[in-house]
Amino acid sequence: MQLAKWQGAEVIAVAAGRHEAFLRQLGADSVIDYTTTAVEETVRDLDLVIDAPGGPASGRFLRTLRPGGALYPIFPLGFAGAEEARQRGVTVSTTQVRSSGAQLARLADLLDAGVIQVAIDSVFPPCAGADGA
Numbered sequence: 106m107q108l109a110k111w112q113g114a115e116v117i118a119v120a121a122g123r124h125e126a127f128l129r130q131l132g133a134d135s136v137i138d139y140t141t142t143a144v145e146e147t148v149r150d151l152d153l154v155i156d157a158p159g160g161p162a163s164g165r166f167l168r169t170l171r172p173g174g175a176l177y178p179i180f181p182l183g184f185a186g187a188e189e190a191r192q193r194g195v196t197v198s199t200t201q202v203r204s205s206g207a208q209l210a211r212l213a214d215l216l217d218a219g220v221i222q223v224a225i226d227s228v229f230p231p232c233a234g235a236d237g238a
Contacts, residue, residue, distance in 0.1 A: 106118065106128070106131050106132055106133060107131055107132050107220070107221040107222070108215075108221065109132075110132035111215065111220055111221065114153075115134050116132055116133050116134050116135075117133070117134065117135050117136075117137060117148060117151070118133035118135070118136045118137070119136075119137045119139050119144050120136060120137075120138070120139065121138060121139065121140050122136070122138035122140060122141065124136070125138070127224070131222075131224065143165075144165075144166070144169065145165040145166060145168050145169055148169045149168075149169060149171075150169075150170075150171040151169050151170050151171065151174055152170075152171065152174050152175070153170075153174060153175050153176075153177070154166040154169060154170060154174070154175075154176050154177070155177045155179070156176065156177065156178045156179065157179050158179070158180065159178035159179045159180030159181055159182070159184070160178070160180050160181075160182060160183045160184070161183035161184065161185065163176065163178035163181070163184050163186065164184060164185060164186030164189065167186050167189050167190055167193055167195055168193075170193065170195045172193060172194035172195070173194055173195075173196075174195050174196070175195065175196040175197070175198065176190065176195055176196070176197045176198075177197075177198055177199070177200060178197070178199065179199075179200055181197075181199040184197070
């Protein structure tokens with residue numbers, strides 16, 4: 106989301122409403138609370154959807170995309186919308202992480218410059234030996 110904002114994109118985040126302030130802090134222009142609103146009934150003509158949870162429910166985002174748009178489910182297992190995507194003229198692609206020293210260096214520069222920030226959700230104590238506690 107932060108990189109999309111840095112590149113000038115309008116960002117719509119979909120999350121539980123309790124996360125709205127945090128998502129806006131990270132750059133979301135608007136937040137749709139999926140617990141009260143069906144995003145696929147609300148938004149249209151998007152260029153890109155990155156679906157972090159992915160899975161079988163990713164197909165619901167196809168109708169939010171414009172022809173020529175793209176859907177990237179992070180977890181694509183169970184996605185069954187290939188035919189609908191083809192009919193709508195939407196590209197569906199999965200991600201594969203590849204290491205790139207140049208890209209990591211650029212991200213480090215953006216982090217140092219305060220353009221992006223690391224969001225820490227939880228902090229856990231080091232494991233206490235073999236018991237894993």
